[in-house]
Amino acid sequence: MARIPPPVAAVRTAVRRGLADLPEDALVLVACSGGADSLALASAARFARRRAGLVTVDHGLQEGSDRRARSVAAWARDAGFDPVRIETVSVAGLTGGPEAAARTARYTALTTAAAELGAAAVLLGHTRDDQAETVLLALARGAGPRGLAGMPVRRGVLRRPLLDVARADTRKACAALGLAPWEDPHNTDPAYARSRVRATVLPALVDALGPAVLGNLARTASLAAADTAALDELAGAALEQSRSEAGLSVAVLTGLLPAVRGRVLHSWARELGAPGGALAYRHVVALDALVTGWHGQGSVHLPGGIEVARRSGDLVRVVPAHIK
Incomplete structure (x- = not known):
């Protein structure tokens, strides 16, 4: 029996752990853009779950985004995902910058799709590297513990099972599985703060402090999230007393x-x-x-x-x- 490549095993194990509380026959949806992170996540979910569907969101912000969404959907159908949906959204009129507006529109579309399809969870492909970037951005804007808590593992129907998986491993998993990820040009566009952190700040930190800095930043988010949850509970009781x-x-x-x-x-x-x-x-x-x-x-x-x-x-x- 062929040995499973370690990056593939890492992604599959993370998905299994992230869904361990759900019944075997529960429908799980994967939010997939076609990038390496969400493509590796989708493949792992299809392997691990009896019922796995896929949703790809077309924000309409890039030329050819509709063709890419159709390509992702076609791959998903061929891979056995059911149901497969393309959600077309508009960011017009939404508050915040383009990133925030796109995120709001995307999450609204995903939670709506989950409700309509009766899905128990929607999986997002954020990795340990994404979490490290989020913590650094929160530090830069002077955020408190809530900001340093980064992205939650769960919020409502949304789940992020790959927050302990390195971005490099999702790329290696795609290569091992013969998957061809799409490279989002926004990820390297210096107009976006996250792209600048990804391209310059994180590599500089790794050079100066070693590769463990990424995991340590992500761990900081986990610790801050636990502390924030405890303080929020105390504050809820204190509000009623006040x-x-x-x-x-x-x-x-x-x-x-x-x-x-x-x-x-x-x-x-x-x-x-x-x-x-x-x-x-x-x-x-x-x-x-x-x-x-x-x-x-x-x-x-x-x-x-x-x-x-x-x-x-x-x-x-x-x-x-x-x-x-």
């Missing part, structure tokens, strides 16, 4: 650990209607100053036209006079 008839009790908030209080204030601001994409660190700091640095200052203005003030020992939302 509630008053008017808003939030300053006395209760004062007694909270700063890390917990910051999360409570962030969650409360979201409850009031502040959009998450616009709610920044400085807004939470300003709210915290109403609790810990009170000297009679005026209201704090949050995104979404929300105004918060300290009144009679509570943080309260201020209702403008013209709508009272």
Whole structure:
């Protein structure tokens, strides 16, 4: 019996572990662009699962993207995937830069497809290298623990079973299996921050610190994710304890650990209607100053036209006079 090449075995093992909690007959979908990571993932899922389908998303952002999507779908049908779907999306009107808008459109399409097809999971092909890049980008923008936690292994129906697998191994797996990956030109386009990190920053770190730096960065994400989950749980309970008839009790908030209080204030601001994409660190700091640095200052203005003030020992939302 021929020996399975180690990179192929690594990808297959990761997929099996990532789906170990699902019944054997559960439908699993693979999100596949045709790149090495998602192609290796798709092959492993087809090998490991009785029911494996595939979804390829056409963002319409590159010339010939529709032809590539049809090519990926044709390969999937020949390989025995069922069902196979092409999802065509538009990024028009979506917030954020082109990468963020494309990601939002893609994940919406994937979760919708999963719901319509009754899939138990949608597999994404992000690797250990992708996680390392995510951590570095989070550090560069001054993100806190939530940003350093990187991409979660699971979020809803989406799963990332390859976060412990090196990008080099997905390429080697494709070569061993005779698969021809598509090379996305966006991955080498210096207009994108992630592409610059991939092309220059990570190689420089590996040269300076050794190849273990990639795994260490990914491990940092795992540790930060666990800590963040614990703090979020504490903050959820603290938010309920802090509630008053008017808003939030300053006395209760004062007694909270700063890390917990910051999360409570962030969650409360979201409850009031502040959009998450616009709610920044400085807004939470300003709210915290109403609790810990009170000297009679005026209201704090949050995104979404929300105004918060300290009144009679509570943080309260201020209702403008013209709508009272």
